[in-house]
Amino acid sequence: MKEFFSNMDSTLQIYWYIAIAASIIFIIQTIMTFMGADSDTGVDADFDSNFDDAGSSFQLFSLRNLINFLLGLGWAGVGLYYSFDNKIILSLVAALIGCVFVALFFFIMRAMMRLAEDNSFNIEDTVGKTADVYTNIPANNKGKGKVFVSVNGSTRELTAMNPSDMDLKTGMVVRITALEDNMLIVKPI
Secondary structure, X not given: OHHHHHOOOHHHHHHHHHHHHHHXXXXXXXXXXXXXXXXXXXXXXXXXXXXXXXXOOOOOEEHHHHHHHHHHHHHXXXXXXXXXXXXXXXXXHHHXXXXXXXXXXXXXXXXXXXXXXXXXXXXXXXXXXXXXXXXXXXXXXXOXXXXXXXXOOEEEEEEEEOOOOOOEOOOOEEEEEEEEOOEXXXXXX
């Protein structure tokens, strides 16, 4: 390996060192990501310096973006070294390709974030929805019953009360009008 680098121009050696180091770190980051190190395990595959707004899911100055930039810079420098006689132009083109790598990563992550779906259940989301009575609900809030309601693609069995003058029987469709102490208030449709 030493012979491989000893016959090279020092500029090409630098591009090779950058490409190899960035590739190794990129592979380690990728493995850590697939193992779940980016989640809430306490191990983080990335270091985020929050220089932009806190609500953004993309951090411009992060180790991951630095590695993406160096990956593009290093491999572009290696691949295009003999295509440019002027090494300053090569450096500019390699840096531009590094920026393209960061932008490409940003757009891929943005597209993946759009695929994320929040299916967490929030009982407040049931108000205004229709539900099916599962167990009878006595009239005038004299007792409790159960209803099936679908929220965010999942069906839940929840406790309900009925302030109307009519008993609500199993199988009837009702509308959820309010929420009191995590208890649904329903009325017949």
